Amino acid sequence: MRMKTAPSDSEAQExxxxxxxxxxxxxxxxxxxxxxxxxxxxxxxxxxxxxxxxYGLSMVVISYLISAIALEFGNFYSLLTxxxxxxxxxxxxxxxxxxxxxxxxxxxxxxxxxCLREGQQHIGNTLLxxxxxxxxxxxxxRAASMIHVFFPMHTNPSLQELALFLSIGTSVGxxxxxxxxxxxxxxxxxxxxxxxxxxxxxxxxxxxxWQNKKVMLLWASIIFFFVLLGFATAFIGxxxxxxxxxxxxxxxxxxxxxxxxxxxxxxxxKEE
Numbered sequence: 001m002r003m004k005t006a007p008s009d010s011e012a013q014e015x016x017x018x019x020x021x022x023x024x025x026x027x028x029x030x031x032x033x034x035x036x037x038x039x040x041x042x043x044x045x046x047x048x049x050x051x052x053x054x055y056g057l058s059m060v061v062i063s064y065l066i067s068a069i070a071l072e073f074g075n076f077y078s079l080l081t082x083x084x085x086x087x088x089x090x091x092x093x094x095x096x097x098x099x100x101x102x103x104x105x106x107x108x109x110x111x112x113x114x115c116l117r118e119g120q121q122h123i124g125n126t127l128l129x130x131x132x133x134x135x136x137x138x139x140x141x142r143a144a145s146m147i148h149v150f151f152p153m154h155t156n157p158s159l160q161e162l163a164l165f166l167s168i169g170t171s172v173g174x175x176x177x178x179x180x181x182x183x184x185x186x187x188x189x190x191x192x193x194x195x196x197x198x199x200x201x202x203x204x205x206x207x208x209x210w211q212n213k214k215v216m217l218l219w220a221s222i223i224f225f226f227v228l229l230g231f232a233t234a235f236i237g238x239x240x241x242x243x244x245x246x247x248x249x250x251x252x253x254x255x256x257x258x259x260x261x262x263x264x265x266x267x268x269x270k271e272e
Contacts, residue, residue: 020200020261020262021261022200022203023200023203023204023207024190024196024200024204024257024258024259024261024262025258026204026207026208026211026212026256026257026258027255027256027257027258028211028212028215029212029215029252029255029256030215031214031215031218033215033219033252033255034215034218034219034222034248034252036251037219037248037249037251037252037255038222038244038248040247040248040251041101041243041244041245041246041247041248041249041250041251042244042247044100044101044104044243044247044250045240045243045244045247047104048100048104048110051100051110051111051112051115052097052100052243052247053239053240053243054112055093055096055097055100055242055243055246056238056239056240056241056242056243057239058093059089059093059235059238059239059242060235060236060238060239062089063235063238064235067235090130091126091129091130091188092123092126093242093246094188094246094249095115095118095122095126095188095191095192096112096115096116096118096246097115097242097243097246097247097249097250098188098189098192098193098246098249098250099114099115099118099192100115100247101246101247101250101251102192102193102250105254118192122191122192125191125197125198125201126188126191128198129184129187129188129191129198129202132183132198132202133180133183133184136176136179136180136183137176137180139176140172140173140176143172143176144169144172144173147165147168147169147172177220181209181216181220181223182205182206182209182210183202183205183206184205185205185208185209185216185219185249185252186201186204186205186208186209186249186252186253186256186257187201187202187204187205188201188249189249189250189252189253189254189257190204190205190253190257190259192265193253193259193264193265194259194262194263194264194265195262195263195264195265196259196262204257204259208256208257212256219252223245226241226244226245227241229241230242
């Protein structure tokens with residue numbers, strides 16, 4: 001009688017991978033959860049001020065550099081540099097902030113060098129995510145230009161014409177903003193935390209936002225308010241706002257996404 005051999009590690013991993021769902025299930029936090037996430041994010045800044053504010057300062061400096069280039073080279077370069085700069089650099093900074101929160105969660109002392117290596121290890125997925133976001137932003141820009149084609153504004157538009165133009169423009173902007181928020185709300189934290197592909201992470205993020213519409217609408221509104229505050233303070237406010245939102249997003253992911261079925265990312269922080 002022929003005995004059955006135990007499956008190899010690679011076969012077991014492949015079987016587990018095939019059994020994984022298309023998206024991770026989500027929890028349903030209460031309506032006040034976003035304020036709790038902000039509180040936890042602020043605590044992370046207090047526990048690791050040098051590391052957190054270093055990322056905030058880098059975002060302030062990058063914002064000034066990108067704005068200077070945009071002003072120097074005009075409208076076309078303005079769009080290109082602003083999009084490429086913020087979209088490609090933002091996810092890398094976000095990964096570093098998630099790494100700080102993760103290390104604090106494990107009782108470790110966060111190290112900037114470790115956070116930078118963490119970002120480097122995930123550079124493939126972050127670049128893929130950035131490319132997806134860039135395509136969405138370019139489509140958004142094209143849609144905005146088409147609004148001007150179909151609804152041209154005169155020198156002295158009537159109140160009705162102005163209201164129609166603004167309502168259509170706002171609706172188009174809201175649609176693209178919702179797409180970007182749904183795709184990015186939890187995808188990057190999941191990529192850093194688990195061995196998962198970008199498609200699964202994005203689908204998980206979209207599903208979690210859809211299942212928690214009211215909470216996520218409040219969370220998106222808070223982020224929008226803070227971003228406006230950052231621009232209103234000539235980017236200086238980003239010194240605190242960027243780390244605060246980054247750390248809070250990590251805690252939002254932990255409380256909302258149940259990714260236990262996916263293996264932990266081995267390059268991440270390890271428990272002592």
